[in-house]
Amino acid sequence: MQTHEIHNTRVSAQQRRVLWATSISYVVVILDTSIVNVALERIEASLAGGVAGLQWVVNAYTLTFASLLLSGGTLGDRLGARPVYMAGLAVFTAASAMCGAAPSLALLTLGRVLQGVGAALLMPASMALINGACANARERAAAFGVWAELGGVAMAAGPLLGGLLIGLAGWRSIFLLNVPVCLAGIAMATRVAPQPRSGAPRRLDLAGQAAAIAALALLNAAIIEAPAHGWHAPLVAGALALAWAAAIAFVALETYRAQPMLPPGFFRDPVFSAAVLVSMISAFTFYGLLFGLSLYWQQERGFAPLRAGLAFLPLTVVVPLGSLLSRRAVAWLGPRALVALACLLAAAGYLGAAACATTARYDWLALPLPAIGFAASLITPAATAALMASVDQGRAGIAAGVLNAARQTGAALGVAVAGAMIAGRASIGAGMRVNLLVAAALSAAAAWGWWRAWPRHAAASHDETKARAVDRPPRILG
Numbered sequence: 084m085q086t087h088e089i090h091n092t093r094v095s096a097q098q099r100r101v102l103w104a105t106s107i108s109y110v111v112v113i114l115d116t117s118i119v120n121v122a123l124e125r126i127e128a129s130l131a132g133g134v135a136g137l138q139w140v141v142n143a144y145t146l147t148f149a150s151l152l153l154s155g156g157t158l159g160d161r162l163g164a165r166p167v168y169m170a171g172l173a174v175f176t177a178a179s180a181m182c183g184a185a186p187s188l189a190l191l192t193l194g195r196v197l198q199g200v201g202a203a204l205l206m207p208a209s210m211a212l213i214n215g216a217c218a219n220a221r222e223r224a225a226a227f228g229v230w231a232e233l234g235g236v237a238m239a240a241g242p243l244l245g246g247l248l249i250g251l252a253g254w255r256s257i258f259l260l261n262v263p264v265c266l267a268g269i270a271m272a273t274r275v276a277p278q279p280r281s282g283a284p285r286r287l288d289l290a291g292q293a294a295a296i297a298a299l300a301l302l303n304a305a306i307i308e309a310p311a312h313g314w315h316a317p318l319v320a321g322a323l324a325l326a327w328a329a330a331i332a333f334v335a336l337e338t339y340r341a342q343p344m345l346p347p348g349f350f351r352d353p354v355f356s357a358a359v360l361v362s363m364i365s366a367f368t369f370y371g372l373l374f375g376l377s378l379y380w381q382q383e384r385g386f387a388p389l390r391a392g393l394a395f396l397p398l399t400v401v402v403p404l405g406s407l408l409s410r411r412a413v414a415w416l417g418p419r420a421l422v423a424l425a426c427l428l429a430a431a432g433y434l435g436a437a438a439c440a441t442t443a444r445y446d447w448l449a450l451p452l453p454a455i456g457f458a459a460s461l462i463t464p465a466a467t468a469a470l471m472a473s474v475d476q477g478r479a480g481i482a483a484g485v486l487n488a489a490r491q492t493g494a495a496l497g498v499a500v501a502g503a504m505i506a507g508r509a510s511i512g513a514g515m516r517v518n519l520l521v522a523a524a525l526s527a528a529a530a531w532g533w534w535r536a537w538p539r540h541a542a543a544s545h546d547e548t549k550a551r552a553v554d555r556p557p558r559i560l561g
Contacts, residue, residue: 102213103271104271104274105210106233107264107265107271108168108175108209108268109206109234109237110233111261111264111265112205113237114244115198115261116144116241116370117241117242118241118244118245118257119140119141119257120241120245121242121245121249121381121392123374123378124377124381124382124388124391126140129254130185130187131188132188134310134502134505136192138307138498138502139188141195141374141498142495142498143196144195144198144199144202145199145492145494145495145498146199146299146300146495147196147203148202148203148491149299149489149491150292150295150296150300150488151200151296152488153292153481154203154288154292155207156207156208156484157286157344158204159211161287164211164212165212168204168209168272169272171200171201171203171206171208172201172205172268172272173201174197174201175198175205176201176262177201178195178197179259179261179262179265180258180259180262181193182198182258183255183256183259207484207487239396239399239400239401240399242373242391242392242399243399244257244392245388246387246389246390248260250388254388286342288336288337288342288343291337291343291345294333295345297325297326297329298329299326299495301322301323302326302499304322305319305322305323306496306499306500306502306503307499307502307503310503310506311506334347345488346481349485352473352474353536353537354470354472354473354538357532357536357537358466358469358470358486359486359489360489360529360532361426361462361532362462362463362466362470362489362490363489364529365426365459365463365490365493365526366489366490367493367496367497367500367522368429368497368522368525369455369459369494370494370495371497371501371522372433372436372455372497372519372522374498375518375519376395377391378505378511379440379512379515383511384445397452397456398452398453398456401456404457405459409421409460409465413464418465418466418469419537421465422461422465422469422533425459425461425462426527426529427526427527428454429454429455429458429522430522430526430527431451431523432453432454432458433520433522433523434519435450435451435454437516437519437520437523440515440519441516458526466486467486470482501515504518504521
């Protein structure tokens, strides 16, 4: 009995080491998707580049992250989760230092690309480390719950923390802060026990990877550059044509390869397809709003970075609350009704914000923002749970990679489209109003698509989900 208790204590200590080490990296990865928005006005004043340059600063990170996520997961399977995780964290650390010291917009953008490379390596590896450290499904659910909640806190804190840092030490401090935090994460990771490699690791799909990068990068380049050059300009039209060709090549490659980077068979399940689409639309609309609001408050309304960070609080402060309540809401309503209602709530919020986008009063514009943030925080965990339940346990890792890649792709496209609409209008507020109307329409379409995707046995799935939600997993933090 005593030996058994000691063994359990050691397992618990290992779980805590893994959870804290991986949570540090997850927090900085999530922070860098939101904290940079508050710095955009100061970056533009320091390095120039206009709206298009700022879009590249944001999207260089999310595009690289989205493009390489699936390959990062494959590398973790082949080389081991811990070494790939530590390599990703080291790359992210060096890239953050490069961003903090960048003398030009081009080098800052390159640093953001390298940050995306590091994030794409460490994110799936961190999930694999948590998965391997937890002995059963209940412990695994508890660990991923803590992990996700910390991400929600990071998202909420990003704009406010960014405003404080910029006000005290300038925009470069938001990148330099990552360096000591990531070094602490590397030190923690050295204490994590290595895990056995997969018996039959997947092959790297280099051709599919190249086609995915080309399609996403060229599409974003066309959207970003169109306001300055026009949609019929040879540069923009050529980029669109090449993006389309790369997308066709990607689909063809993934259809006929024995071990594709993106298994097309997943999308035969309507719930899986709907979860990917809803998650992409949610990220598209949410991150487009973050980009537009940052420019609007700082460039059109003249808010200082700290005030802009505080202005984001109605949108972001409810995100951790929604993440905490999502599991109970799924147990009460079921995933089908919950996600559909959350999408409609988001649509209503975007419509309300569109009606107030050009008003001079902050409180009117801030009023619908909690609905948007709360809806987004409900959608993500519920859609994730539904997607993971639609695939075999042995393919859960690649399914999670597909979902995360879809979210990051949606975020990058959302910033690109929001910037294009702002650059093509007489004022930032007018462009943001058009973007918010598009966001409302997409959110309503996502609600309809999600509701229609669920099969007739959705009630049975609801009962099973409710039973799992009521069986609360144990805490593993001690």
